[in-house]
Amino acid sequence: MRRCLDCGAELTSETCENCGLTPAEAEAVLRRRLLNRTAIYLLGTVAFLPAAHFYPPLELDAMFIFLGVASFVVVGSAVWIDFRARRQASVEALKRVCYGLLPVSWLLASLLFVNGRFDSAPPVVHTTVVVGKFSMPGMLRTSRLVVHSWRPGVRFERVPLSPGELDRFQKGDAVEIRVQDGLIGIPWVSAVQRK
Ligand SMILES: [Zn+2]
Incomplete structure (x- = not known):
């Protein structure tokens, strides 16, 4: 059975009866x-x-x-x-x-x-320690600060940073991560600073 590529209707003749296209x-x-x-x-x-x-x-x-x-x-x-x-x-x-x-x-x-x-709730501040950092060059140019996690059952958090910010931190630094709950429940990072 052949079907019209445009509308999907069954083809019985050379022209689609539904949309009129060949x-x-x-x-x-x-x-x-x-x-x-x-x-x-x-x-x-x-x-x-x-x-x-x-x-x-x-x-x-x-x-x-x-x-x-x-x-x-x-x-x-x-x-x-x-x-x-x-x-x-x-x-x-x-x-x-x-x-x-x-x-x-x-x-x-x-x-x-x-x-x-539209998230107006105050951030929750988590104090933790830097375990490592890495940045990926290329079009996306992503940087991550790897820290001990504050969440149960999670070992590390890979906190997104802009590439320029990464130099401010060294392994072993105590840092404060400000996390917001998010209007629709997606936790996001509003600030990272050295303690
Ligand atoms: Zn058609």
Whole structure:
């Protein structure tokens, strides 16, 4: 059974009875839509970076991994849809995967922004000791201060810092980490200073 690449309706003749497009036209429409939507998704991942910079969540690394996996699936399925559409093969299942994940990047970026921007509760100050630090060069230029954790069952916290700040700290320093609960419950770091 062949399906229209644009609307997914079953094809009984050379023109889709639902949307009125020929298979070639439907393929062109599908490709343009796919390109636009993937671009909007990728813009969301770009919007995530300033949100994570201004209101860095304590679990930033886990969020990066999640966003990375989601982006891989979105881009991968978009490429696969394009590949199958060239052969006029069915793309409905792949479309559901790809389009279903599209809001993820914008959702995550806006959650982080709202969580930090409208969080008016006072921060909780945790005093701890620096165990190590590291920074990753490249486009993301992320820096982490590794400290003993104050949470039960967690050994270390990898506190996000801007790269310039990292030089202020040495291994063994006592530091104060100001953590905010976040408006929607995502703990984030508002300040790090030496004690
Ligand atoms: Zn159609």
